[in-house]
Amino acid sequence: MSAEDARFMALALSLGRRGQGQCWPNPAVGCVLVREGRIVGRGRTAAGGRPHAETVALAQAGAAAHGATAYVSLEPCAHHGQTPPCAEALVAAGVARVVAPFRDSDRRVDGRGFDILRASGVAVQTGVMEAEAARDLAGFRLRVAEGRPRITLKLATSFDGRIATASGQSQWITGPQARRTVHALRARHDAVMVGAGTARADDPMLTARGMGVERQPVRVVVSRRLDLPPDSNLARSAHDVPLWLCHGPEIDTATAATWEAAGATLLPCEVRAGQLDPASVLKMLGARGLTSVLCEGGGALAASLLAHDAVDELVGFSAGLAIGAEGLPAIGALGLDALEAAPRFDLQEARPLAGDVMHRWTRA
Structure with a gap:
């Protein structure tokens, strides 16, 4: 060369x-x-x-x-x-x-x-x-090879790994520069994904703001029962920015009709062990053309993806405050008995962001 x-x-x-x-x-x-x-x-x-x-x-x-x-x-x-x-x-x-x-x-x-x-x-x-x-x-090649998009799990936490207080307050743990970096991350991914709990608690827009993007990322919500507020920011903007709802087979026709009328795309996925099967969700997203997805939580969805070895990259934003054990953990239960079974990632970079620290890890 x-x-x-x-x-x-x-x-x-x-x-x-x-x-x-x-x-x-x-x-x-x-x-x-x-x-x-x-x-x-x-x-x-x-x-x-x-x-x-x-x-x-x-x-x-x-x-x-x-x-x-x-x-x-x-x-x-x-x-x-x-x-x-x-x-x-x-x-x-x-x-x-x-x-x-x-x-x-x-x-x-x-x-x-x-x-x-x-x-x-x-x-x-x-x-x-x-x-x-x-x-x-990597995302395009992974979709071609395995039929699923590349998954980046992003977490913004306190020093002790909490994403909210016991009362649910989470805005804002990290500062403005960290949040702007998150918007840049959204702009570089095909889709932004959250679980139903995060969609209910935060009422997010999940758009990339201030980045001048021509095409907003698809908003994906993983909700087995589609128990989401129909008057949310996501629902009100579904005709303007794509909203895909991954759900289980048991939703009723009235709920489905409400969301379809709002402009959402409904994606039926398989259920395993009482929750939506991550492999089914990712195969569905890959089949619709997505090559990269930024998962922004919450804890249950993050744990599910990690437990199924479906996370390719971790991006963490850590703030210099402690919330305590009563706060909401960033990642739900993984059911690990041995440290050797914990998913491992290799550090790629770490840098300060105006009082916070960003750290990026890739699959070991």
Whole structure:
């Protein structure tokens, strides 16, 4: 890998990151066209997934794309959808070389994009910044491989791991900068998910505010019985911002009709051991195209996801106050008898946030 290839691939990856949370069900891809050492076109997958990054970059480059090198953060697509394949568009534009980290594991592509390029005489190089691209596209690749989105569990707690006082007061444990960082996290995820208890107690909007996003994350509420207040902020805004309700099979038709009239999408899921089965919930969300979900609690939902080994990343915001044992714990009972059975995560970063501390962990 040359220094030039690394430089321009890093730029393509940074462009792709700008589309995270905006592109599902498509991956957030970046593309940079370089000719004789000069950038002649750049683009990222647009909000909603179309147009693709290559299409945007080629349109910007025009005739200058002829003989250029295309740095793309994922194999160019090979299938006909709403637009022709990007691999064919690169060939038609006269691109001489394509550099990408790895193939697209989507069965509709899976090396076929590279095959189209090579068959037309375009040089293809892979393996450039593969590890970095794998982190950026982890959610998309996980949905392709396992049919579920990548799950980030976010918790904002006191020093002693409480998310509210005994009376339920929780606003605000952490400060303004931590809360703004949470909104940025929401903007980078396809969806924000909470349990029914959190939806009832906090009456949240679950939107990404102050981030200038084109496409708000889907709001997902996990509620077996759909025992949610029909006059909540979520209900009032369901026609404007998508609201998906994961529920069990026993809800009555009147309740279902009320929420559907409000604009919510109802997603029936399986029940196991008296609660919604996390695997069923995540498969349902993956089947509808979500690649990344930010779970913001509460404790029962967090415990359920952890117990089923469904959490890929933890993001914690810890404040310098103590609430005490009578406060509400961040994570519900896990039923662990041995420390060896506790889910483990590896620390990736820790930094201060104006009086609070943010710490991020990934699956060990």
